Amino acid sequence: MEQVFDWLDAHADDRRRAGLSRQLRPRGYDSDLLDLAGNDYLGLARDKRVAGAAAAATLRWGAGATGSRLVTGTTELHSELEFELARFCGTQSALVFSSGFAANLGAVTALSGKNCSIVTDSAIHASLIDGCRLSRAEVAVVGHSDPAAAGRALSTRRTERAIYVTDSVFSVDGDLAPLAELAQLCRENKAALIVDDAHGLGVLGEGGRGAVPAAGLAGAPDVVTTVTLSKALGAQGGAVLGPRRVIKHLVENARSFIFDTGLAPSSVAAALSALNVLKEEPDRATRVLEVAQTLAERLKAAGLSVSDPAAAVVSVRAPSPDAALAWSNDCRAAGVWVGCFRPPSVPDSISRLRLTARADLTEGDIDRAVDVITRCAPR
Template identity: 50%
Template sequence: MTTTDSVLSELLDTAAAREDALGWLAEEAERVKTAGLHRDPVVRRAEQPMINLASNDYLGLSTHPDVVAGGHAALDTWGAGSTASRLVVGTTAAHVDLEEDLAGFLGFPAALAFSSGYLANIGAITALVGRGDLIVSDTGTHASLIDGCRLSRARVVVVDRGDHAAVRDALQARTEARALVVTDSVYSIDGEPAPVAELYAAARDGGAALLVDEAHAVGVRGPGGRGLIAELGLSGAPDLVMTTVLSKSFGAQGGVVLGPELLRSHLIDRARTFIFDTGLNPAAVGAAHAALRVLGADPSLPERLRGNAARLAEAVGAPMPSAAVISLIVGDPRAAVAAAAHCRDRGVLVGCFRPPSVPAGTSRLRLTVRADLELDVIDHVADVVNEALTAVGAR
C-alpha cells in the first residue's frame, strides 16, 4: 500500500466513525416528499412528442426552420463553444452583431449578452449597487433578481407587488446616496403586468435608477413584440435598465442587459457573471439572431400569441390574460402534482408551480401559450386541463 493509499484509508476510517455530515439530507428529503414539494425534472423524449404548454417558447421559434438553421450556421462557423470568457476570446463577431441588432430592435443605445438571463440579472444588479446602497424590490420579482439583490450586499427594502407608493416612500426615507428599483415587467407566475410607468416615475422622482426584467414581455407585449417598456414609450429612457432573455420568445439561450453605452462599458468592467463566465455558445447566438429576424419580419406573431392565450383562458375559465401565461390555482401541492400528471398522461405538458415558487396554499397549474398552436389543439388542451382539475377536486 502506498503512502497515499494509507492516508486515504485512515481518513475514510475516521470519517466512518463520525456522524455522517450529510445524513440530514435523508430526513429533509422525506419532509419535502411528505409535503408534496419534491421535484423530478420532466424528461422530454424525441420519440414521444407531446403538446407542450409548460415551456416559455412563446412564439414557437425554438423549432422554426430559420432559427434552427441559424444555430447550425453559427455552429459550423464558430464551433460548439465560445471557449473562454467574453473578455478573453469568448466574444465572436456574431455576439457583437446580435447585441447591436437587439439594441436597435428594442430601442436602446447598447446591449450586452450573458450566457443566461439569470446571470444577466445578477450581473447587472451587483455591478450597479453594492454595500452602502439601497435596492427597492417587490414580492413578485423573479428569483434571479432576488439573488442579485442578496449578492449585491446593498440594503434591500421589499414592498408589495406593484406598490409604487411604497417604492416612493422607501426612496424618500433612504439615507443612501445611490438607489436602484427592480421589477419584472410581466410577472412570471401569473403573467400580470407591473405598473412600470408608475415605478419609473417613482424612481426618477426619488433619484433612483429602474431595472426592469422583460423576460416575459419581449415577443408578447408592445409594438411588434418589443416589450412593455416599448409599449409605454420608455425605450431608451434615462436611468432605465432593461434585461431580457433569449430563451423564451427567441427560442434559444442567453440573457441580455440593455441601456446606455456607458452601462454596457461598466458591465464589461464590473459584472462578475460576465467577466468570469464562458461566453454564450455560438449556436445559441446564431439561433437567437435568426429568431430576431423572424420576429422582425412577422410582427403579427405576438398578436397571434395573445389571441391563442385569450381563447385558452376562456375555455378553462380563467381571467383574460395580459400576456401569455394562464395561472390556475389548485391550492394543495399534491393536488397540483396530480393534475399535472393527469395532463401529462394524456399527452399535454403543463407547468406545476408549488412553494417556494408560489406562496403556500396557492399551488397551481401554469399554462404558457404559443403563437404556433392551432385552434383545435388549444381546444383539446382545454378539455384535458378541465378534466384534470375536475379529477383532483379543483372544479
C-alpha cells in the same frame, strides 16, 4: 464520513411529506405531448430558419465560445446580436450573457453595492432575488405591484443611490407591473429602474419589442432592461439593454459576465435568426396574446380559477400542492404538458398550473388543451 450529508435525507423527507418533491423528467425529441409548459412563445425553437442558423454557426465557429467574453468568447455574432437587440428595443447598447439568470445577477450586483439601496417588488424572479442578496446593498421588499409602497421605500432610504427592481410580466400569475408609474416614482426619488422583461420581449409592445417600450420607456437614460433569449426567441442566453455607460460599466464590473464562458455561437446565431423572424413576422406577437386570452376565457367558463393574462402566461389555481402535482401528472398522461408551480417557487404560497401560450398553437390544440385540463381538474 458518510454521515456529513445525513441531513439531506431528513430534508428530502420533509419535502416529500409537504408534497414538494421535485424530479427531472427527460423528454424525447419526438414527443407527441402538446407543450403548454415550455416558454417557446413564438414557436421558434424548432423553426428551420432558427435551428439552421444554430447548426451553421456551430460548423463555422465551433461548439463553444472557447473562453470568457473578455478573452476569446466574443465573436462577430455576439457583437451583431447586441447591436440588433439594442436597435430593436430602442436602447443605446446591449450586452449578451450566457443566461438570463446571469444577466440579472450581473445587472443588479454591478449597479448597486454598499452605498446603494435596492427596493424590490415581492414577486420578482429568483435570479433578481439572488442578485439582491449578493449586492451588499440595503434591500427593502415592498408589496406586489404597489407603487405607493415603492415610493415610500425610495423616499425614506438612507443612501444617496437607489434602484427599484421589478419584473415586467410576473412569471407566476402573468400580470404586468405598472412600469410607467414606477418609472415616474423613480425619477421623483432620483432612483434607477431595472426591469426584467423576460416574459415581455417578443410578446408585448409594437412588433414584440417588449413591455418596457410599450410603457414608453425605450431608451430612457435611467432605465435598464434585462431579457432572456430562451423564451420568445427560442434560443439560449440573456442580455442587458440600456445606456452605453451602463453597458460599459457591466463589461468592467459584472462578475457573471467577466468570469463566465461566453454564450455558444450556436445560441447567439439562433437568437439573431429568431429576432429577424420576429421583425419579418410581427403578427406572431399578436397571436401569442390571442391564444393566451382564449385559453383563459375558456378555462374560466369551465369554472376554473384563472388569472387574466397580460402576456403569454396563464395561471390556473389548484387547491393544494398535492392536487396541483396530481393535476399536472394527469394532464401529462392525457397528452398535455403543463407547468406545476408550488411553494416555495410561488411567493403567495398558492399552488397552480402554469400554462404558456404559443403563437403556433392551432384552434384544435386549444380545444384539446381546454378539454384535458378541465377533465383532469381536481373534484
